[in-house]
Amino acid sequence: MATDAALKAFLDLTDQDLATYAAARAAEIGLILPETTLPAVCENLALLRAQTALFVAALGARAGESPQSFEP
16 A cells, blocks of 8 residues: 555655656566656556546545555
8 A cells, every 4th residue: 555655755756766666666566667658557557647646636635545555
């Protein structure tokens, strides 16, 4: 499960950080991302980051009450 710190770190990523983040996460879970897929993976991560920020903002203080934590 992700911690609040991990969620904040994900939300704080810049578009320039996404390729590095994607490569690190892939290595963490034993995946190899072909170079040709990296632009699409980064685009999807950018969308996920934006959606996550929207949901966290909409939940406000209730965001920490969920029994399951978000894990990017």
